[in-house]
Amino acid sequence: MDRSLVELEEIIRKKICGVCSDRRIDGQCGLEEPADCALFALFPQVARAIQATHSKDIQDYIRAIREGVCSVCAKQAADGTCETRRQVQCALDAYLVLVVDAIEEATGNRFDRSNLNSQGPALRVQPGPASH
């Protein structure tokens, strides 16, 4: 299913911002600088990395995000570490399973969650229904 990037971003905003712990009660992003949210600041790279990965293993998506997104993110240190990620403050990393699921669902690819394990990103929420 072909979706424009704008359309895809809109779908992901609805799904991820809807469950994000940084979302304010009035529905707005609670970050000091909402434009800093790596998930949307680097959305074209996020979408490209996920759509180029066809795997049942979330580790492959994590690798693709590190290579295609973190590598160009200003928050990543020269040694590849990320303090924002370490503090579970990167929505892309924290909600990666949901982001992958939502993008693959929106583009007609099926993501099999059966291989998810504790090595995945530090989710701030449990994967669950986010279809609103």
Ligand code: SF4
């Ligand atoms: S931090 Fe990102 S995912 Fe969370 S509410 Fe703000 S824009 Fe949405």
Ligand code: SF4
């Ligand atoms: S984990 Fe860090 S380097 Fe990667 S996208 Fe998030 S903030 Fe950027």
